[in-house]
Amino acid sequence: LSDNKLNGQIPNFDLPIIQNLDLSNNQLTGNIPQLDLPLIRTLFLNRNNLTGCIPKIFKNYCSANTIVRISENSSLNTQSWDDFCNLGEGNCYECEAPVIADKILAFKINETHDVNLLEGGYVPDTFSIKMVNIKNDLLDKKDLDSSGIFTFRIKEHFFGTIDVEFEVCGQPCNKCSKVTLSIRDNYVPYIVPTSVITPDGDGRNDVLRFNDEAAIFDSELQIYNRWGDRIFQKMEYNNDWTADGYPGGIYFYVLKVKDVVLKNTLTIIK
Numbered sequence: 438l439s440d441n442k443l444n445g446q447i448p449n450f451d452l453p454i455i456q457n458l459d460l461s462n463n464q465l466t467g468n469i470p471q472l473d474l475p476l477i478r479t480l481f482l483n484r485n486n487l488t489g490c491i492p493k494i495f496k497n498y499c500s501a502n503t504i505v506r507i508s509e510n511s512s513l514n515t516q517s518w519d520d521f522c523n524l525g526e527g528n529c530y531e532c533e534a535p536v537i538a539d540k541i542l543a544f545k546i547n548e549t550h551d552v553n554l555l556e557g558g559y560v561p562d563t564f565s566i567k568m569v570n571i572k573n574d575l576l577d578k579k580d581l582d583s584s585g586i587f588t589f590r591i592k593e594h595f596f597g598t599i600d601v602e603f604e605v606c607g608q609p610c611n612k613c614s615k616v617t618l619s620i621r622d623n624y625v626p627y628i629v630p631t632s633v634i635t636p637d638g639d640g641r642n643d644v645l646r647f648n649d650e651a652a653i654f655d656s657e658l659q660i661y662n663r664w665g666d667r668i669f670q671k672m673e674y675n676n677d678w679t680a681d682g683y684p685g686g687i688y689f690y691v692l693k694v695k696d697v698v699l700k701n702t703l704t705i706i707k
Contacts, residue, residue: 489514534612543623555585561607570602580629
């Protein structure tokens with residue numbers, strides 16, 4: 438099967454009687470699967486685009502009467518069959534993806550902050566990290582260095598979270614994990630910009646609630662119908678408005694906490 442421009446990953450096939458397998462000089466990619474070939478005498482995987490670690494089961498082929506070629510795979514963790522056979526048990530055979538917990542942290546605005554995204558987690562000695570997505574981008578400065586330190590500034594007060602998603606990949610196996618940094622404003626309490634309530638008495642989503650607190654201190658809530666008439670006003674709102682006496686439909690509210698204002702629509706479903 439050599440020199441055939443084969444591409445894709447090598448399937449994890451079961452060929453217990455095969456003695457010679459030549460996949461060299463193709464365009465094969467991905468990690469080498471756990472090939473159990475008890476009778477193999479020649480196994481040629483060289484000159485492809487294979488990545489990661491050589492499976493530990495290949496230790497069974499480290500004998501004088503088995504010829505294995507793995508060279509010229511630039512992203513494979515070792516290019517020498519002899520080096521692989523001489524590796525100790527502590528070396529890389531089967532890679533694990535990084536394990537990193539998501540982080541929820543509160544910060545001041547208009548100050549520069551540094552967060553170690555990898556703190557408290559596991560990453561291989563060699564890794565790469567990149568930012569892949571940001572939700573509710575209120576950051577006027579963003580920088581991520583190769584060690585996993587994320588530097589940023591928040592440009593204005595806000596409710597909810599700024600969610601920044603990163604991808605961390607262990608090398609050379611290229612096994613990846615996602616980690617999310619959820620940034621909150623420490624000037625105001627955590628507020629969910631609620632947009633729908635269903636006051637039907639089932640105990641779920643029956644009231645206009647912005648967080649889990651009994652009351653939102655330093656707050657004022659005003660609710661308007663679709664004609665602009667104010668139908669509700671409350672200082673120190675208690676997360677308890679049920680829309681009692683009002684039909685379902687589209688409403689509007691203005692929630693002020695300290696000097697930070699949230700304006701949003703509210704759909705009431707009855």
